[in-house]
Amino acid sequence: MAGNSIGKLFKVTTFGESHGLALGCIVDGVPPGLDLAESDLQHDLDRRKPGTSRYTTQRREADQVKILSGVFEGKTTGTSIGLLIENADQRSQDYSRIKDIFRPSHADYTYQQKYGVRDYRGGGRASARETAMRVAAGAIAKKYLFEKCGITIRGYLAQMGDIQCEFKDWQQVSQNPFFCADEEKLIQLDELLRELKKTGDSIGAKVTIVAENVPVGLGEPVFDRLDADLAHALMSINAVKGVEIGDGFAAVTRRGSQNRDEITSAGFLSNHAGGILGGISSGQKICANIALKATPSIEIVGKSIDIHGKDVDVSTHGRHDPCVGIRAVPIAEAMMAITLMDHYLRHRAQCNDVDAINYFK
Amino acid sequence: MAGNSIGKLFKVTTFGESHGLALGCIVDGVPPGLDLAESDLQHDLDRRKPGTSRYTTQRREADQVKILSGVFEGKTTGTSIGLLIENADQRSQDYSRIKDIFRPSHADYTYQQKYGVRDYRGGGRASARETAMRVAAGAIAKKYLFEKCGITIRGYLAQMGDIQCEFKDWQQVSQNPFFCADEEKLIQLDELLRELKKTGDSIGAKVTIVAENVPVGLGEPVFDRLDADLAHALMSINAVKGVEIGDGFAAVTRRGSQNRDEITSAGFLSNHAGGILGGISSGQKICANIALKATPSIEIVGKSIDIHGKDVDVSTHGRHDPCVGIRAVPIAEAMMAITLMDHYLRHRAQCNDVDAINYFK
Amino acid sequence: MAGNSIGKLFKVTTFGESHGLALGCIVDGVPPGLDLAESDLQHDLDRRKPGTSRYTTQRREADQVKILSGVFEGKTTGTSIGLLIENADQRSQDYSRIKDIFRPSHADYTYQQKYGVRDYRGGGRASARETAMRVAAGAIAKKYLFEKCGITIRGYLAQMGDIQCEFKDWQQVSQNPFFCADEEKLIQLDELLRELKKTGDSIGAKVTIVAENVPVGLGEPVFDRLDADLAHALMSINAVKGVEIGDGFAAVTRRGSQNRDEITSAGFLSNHAGGILGGISSGQKICANIALKATPSIEIVGKSIDIHGKDVDVSTHGRHDPCVGIRAVPIAEAMMAITLMDHYLRHRAQCNDVDAINYFK
Amino acid sequence: MAGNSIGKLFKVTTFGESHGLALGCIVDGVPPGLDLAESDLQHDLDRRKPGTSRYTTQRREADQVKILSGVFEGKTTGTSIGLLIENADQRSQDYSRIKDIFRPSHADYTYQQKYGVRDYRGGGRASARETAMRVAAGAIAKKYLFEKCGITIRGYLAQMGDIQCEFKDWQQVSQNPFFCADEEKLIQLDELLRELKKTGDSIGAKVTIVAENVPVGLGEPVFDRLDADLAHALMSINAVKGVEIGDGFAAVTRRGSQNRDEITSAGFLSNHAGGILGGISSGQKICANIALKATPSIEIVGKSIDIHGKDVDVSTHGRHDPCVGIRAVPIAEAMMAITLMDHYLRHRAQCNDVDAINYFK
Numbered sequence A, B, C, D: 001m002a003g004n005s006i007g008k009l010f011k012v013t014t015f016g017e018s019h020g021l022a023l024g025c026i027v028d029g030v031p032p033g034l035d036l037a038e039s040d041l042q043h044d045l046d047r048r049k050p051g052t053s054r055y056t057t058q059r060r061e062a063d064q065v066k067i068l069s070g071v072f073e074g075k076t077t078g079t080s081i082g083l084l085i086e087n088a089d090q091r092s093q094d095y096s097r098i099k100d101i102f103r104p105s106h107a108d109y110t111y112q113q114k115y116g117v118r119d120y121r122g123g124g125r126a127s128a129r130e131t132a133m134r135v136a137a138g139a140i141a142k143k144y145l146f147e148k149c150g151i152t153i154r155g156y157l158a159q160m161g162d163i164q165c166e167f168k169d170w171q172q173v174s175q176n177p178f179f180c181a182d183e184e185k186l187i188q189l190d191e192l193l194r195e196l197k198k199t200g201d202s203i204g205a206k207v208t209i210v211a212e213n214v215p216v217g218l219g220e221p222v223f224d225r226l227d228a229d230l231a232h233a234l235m236s237i238n239a240v241k242g243v244e245i246g247d248g249f250a251a252v253t254r255r256g257s258q259n260r261d262e263i264t265s266a267g268f269l270s271n272h273a274g275g276i277l278g279g280i281s282s283g284q285k286i287c288a289n290i291a292l293k294a295t296p297s298i299e300i301v302g303k304s305i306d307i308h309g310k311d312v313d314v315s316t317h318g319r320h321d322p323c324v325g326i327r328a329v330p331i332a333e334a335m336m337a338i339t340l341m342d343h344y345l346r347h348r349a350q351c352n353d354v355d356a357i358n359y360f361k
Helices: A038-048 A108-115 A121-126 A128-149 A183-199 A226-235 A248-253 A324-351 B038-048 B108-115 B121-126 B128-149 B183-199 B226-235 B248-253 B324-351 C038-048 C108-115 C121-126 C128-149 C183-199 C226-235 C248-253 C324-351 D038-048 D108-115 D121-126 D128-149 D183-199 D226-235 D248-253 D324-351
Strands: A011-015 A022-028 A081-086 A152-160 A205-212 A240-245 A286-292 A302-305 A311-314 B011-015 B022-028 B065-067 B081-086 B152-160 B205-212 B240-245 B286-292 B302-305 B311-314 C011-015 C022-028 C065-067 C081-086 C152-160 C205-212 C240-245 C286-292 C302-305 C311-314 D011-015 D022-028 D065-067 D081-086 D152-160 D205-212 D240-245 D286-292 D302-305 D311-314
Touching (some): A022 A128, A022 D081, A038 A128, A081 A128, A108 B324, A121 A128, A205 B248, A226 A240, A226 B240, A240 B226, A248 B205, A286 B248, A324 B108, B011 B128, B011 C022, B081 B128, B152 B324, B205 B324, B226 B324, B240 B248, C022 C128, C038 C128, C081 C128, C152 C183, C205 C324, C205 D248, C226 D226, C286 D248, D022 D128, D152 D183, D152 D324, D205 D324
Antiparallel strands (some): A011 A022, B022 B081, B065 B081, B302 B311, C240 D240, D022 D081
């Protein structure tokens, strides 16, 4: 059916292949009266875009977004917003070699089997290039949520391979090409990535996303819980294999007496739950972690088959990120923003007559 | 808005509170001509139902399901199927004590803040009792998928606290009250649960779900990926805080050369991806893990506030599971079944003209 | 897929066959805090229910609705509301005769062809009995809309056969069994229906529905226009073959200079548009007409075929309404209420920051 | 919320204003392997496009559509198809005069009240220019349905003002600028339009759409009936005020014995129902009529108010169609095609295991 939309009230629908003419997006349900310009979207697009450091793919894309509708005299009109980014640096010849091959751990095999046809150029629709449009749409959500309730949604690289990067401060995150919040780890990260380049390998990563100032009450039990919709949105990002809300898998070994978040008249005493109780935001920080696998597009030769079922050796010499987790940070922020925006509007629809009470001193 | 439905073509909509008159469900989109009787649903309902062993809540519920529509002369007719389970053992008096209290780490606080009103009896809609209907609906999906493609969907308890339970064999799972696939761990599990009862505490758990014989091609990139929809469905289960597809968070420390699933003319050489590539099923086993937190409903006194914002001590003496992870097994199976069923129908809608090719010897 | 739901934010999902155990419904998205009791739903159910006058089917059904969830201590809680009506007077034997026959102009043929199986008892799911649940759900919408904005939604029989019934006053409508607003036509209506009973025939009708005090701004261009969603909701009622908004087909012969609704500082000078401009409510009365065909269930013998393709004669001696248009009045009111409620919530979600201006003296 | 999408499995989402940079559309759910080129869409776009005859607006637009994604090497890939048409002949100065005025019977007033802001240039999003994208999307549906089942979807002008145009033959329809199937009426139509130009007025119209070779079984009772979804799709077209399926309002005065469609082993004896029974296609021709109001954009001075509530006179000297019903023909065809395509895929999803039987000789 139709799988290229996300959100119910704030609905984002995307199109575009890695090496097609353009990437596009329709953002529907944006409240009217929001000041919006292309520059509001460009900042996050630039954070995601390739070729900005030696640590990411060298493909060069300006990722210049055009707003084609839904904004008039600088304000959103409440109608659908059309966004477009033209593909510049396509170099399809890079890919002709693997036209007839199923790259291992890529979507080549499953797209071919599902659709009987596929755009093999750079992974076509399965390429992470598609996420540029998520970032553009997410930037609209971020802007509205911040202006409306002061919500901030930020992420950082929490781990790359065995290198754990604690959260030190947000300033740091924007001052290095790794979205790392821990200055002390920058050298190790650099060394690991240089070594991977040398060996022609890649590495997995963990990214943490935090939303602050989220009002209590967002989320629709029982199926459209905020945590369930976040899991959906984050797991839909390329290469993501796991999602945690709050402490996630650490809860497996904990007892109720250790894991529960006690409450006093001064507020919550802890936030193991990651800001969501019963699928509804609690007013605490919303925290989520995602696990990203290492890209299988590496130079080290691997086994696979071609479209005739013949055994072949595969080695990827195209332009790839040694750690896709790095550029996943703005993408994951965008997906959390889209999800929160959708639930902000949903909550307003059903519960607008209700005022939350401030129980805390 | 409306958060009580899941699935697009196979759509499940539920209602009912822990201590209301009844739980109910409408299953819409079931193909016609499927042999279906209440006994087909009862088996899984009995696996989930409370009071079956000393290790679960002592609340007694027959959980007898009635099919009210959509089945005629033993066959589904293609119209919506109405299901009903009446609540028997309600004992609301158990809960009157906590009427004015927000139990820590429960949904009491967030429901009150979101809706301005809540059914405090046993957690009302937020109670895991709601999941009985998911199990009933999942049983329909399981039956159709098995009869149509031989798909089996089974789960087991992978870990409780620090006790890891490897997968040994499926027979074992049905022969103990823990859904444990590793006979050697039964004594440890029993001891842990006895100790928790004594201390009035609870414990977290990890559950693994495996679907076999799933055809290649299920899943709708880019947002309704099969893994994304599974993450949504599984994270929507009460107490779930994390979801992994395949190796999940283990991918963080792995290199591309270690983590990719190579392919040969004899088939895939590994399944780190958990049977999903690019959001589409690969024909391999689909594997997912979920992390369940320990229930905060414990006897050990904890801090909280009441609906007037006053500090109070909370201790729960109601009837609760020391490890909610145990009964989560059939629930998680049901959520995976509902998700696969939805995508089976979705795939048939768009790609019915395409025949997958068998590439493997 | 799943066709038994209507509404996006105020979502109504129904189940149940004419001669099944029960009819049921889940109403999802109801705002919390609304005072609601079964008696609030029963009034409209009684207006629709059969056997209340000599002019409708003699099937006897109390149509007593039970609220199974979503209401606690007399107030809606914001969770899904489960409704149930048990079927009492089923008399399946009435129908065994036509078990193998496709009644002309009924859904027998199309259900059999679509699903390969059908519940032949009284038309099964295709029976207008299904509409009882629409009326129950609509009553919730009506109550909320009236309490919130003073919106009233009322209908009347505008025409039966050649008898046109002008609108005189609303009082009259509740004082006769025809929902007729024109006292002078009651004798003619009675005579026509007696004559139809004698000849064993039936007749078509036109029903008009009017919503007053609807705020300006409801409707979502471009596809979910208020008029488009009303057309969908009204055309989904059994036997409806046409829908008009405002003057409808009369606009075909009119010129722009005759048909436009001019505006002055005192307000609109006319309402040819029926209260909707560009798919959005204008603040004027919303008016819609529907055309209902005569039921094909008549005693006069007609030609058809049986399930073996053999020619047969069909004559229906079951219990049927000589004019289904009569009881369609409360059903059409309910469908308009459900549609307005959905758009009321949708408008609040997106445009809550906007205040409409009163331009009129 | 999000009102710019139509269809569930074949989903069309549009953006664009009359005088914005471009119109765009995403068509999601298109089956893979369909041969598709821009030329396949251009034919219907050219039938709808302005400036092709003296009887339509003189605005000049090439309406050249670009396919930006979802098609590779001439075939659809199953991914979302992005379509774009750039606006050429914008002439915004035409509209600056009415910047502060609510044109009577236009959407100016309701958009302003709903959104608090509006793009006043040529009606912005409310302009019928938006329908170009519906025509492009509909052309994809038409092509698939024809290649797959030989379904044809064609429309004609059935009435303009008092001039009734019977259906004579389809050839005729493409040989005159009115989409008229009755050659004898061409002179009258021409005279009426010349007279309207002179007097600066406009006129209403009726359009009939017919789908042939539609298989039995399309439609999802009870809310997503085929007729209900057609009513929604057709009523969503600008200026449409009424929808009829089959004989529509003529059924009001008919008796069951006159109106029912009898069946014999040779087939149906009539088609008063318009090819839909119980919301499901019967295999007969599907026929629908729509009523279009005269455009209120006329030179004859009319009363209205400005955005300050002051009384003003309005006279439109922009470029407008004297009868918008003419160009509505390809638009209505497109909306029927989109609806049938969606239900074709929906039927395949749920009932693919069922084979319809040919009961007729």
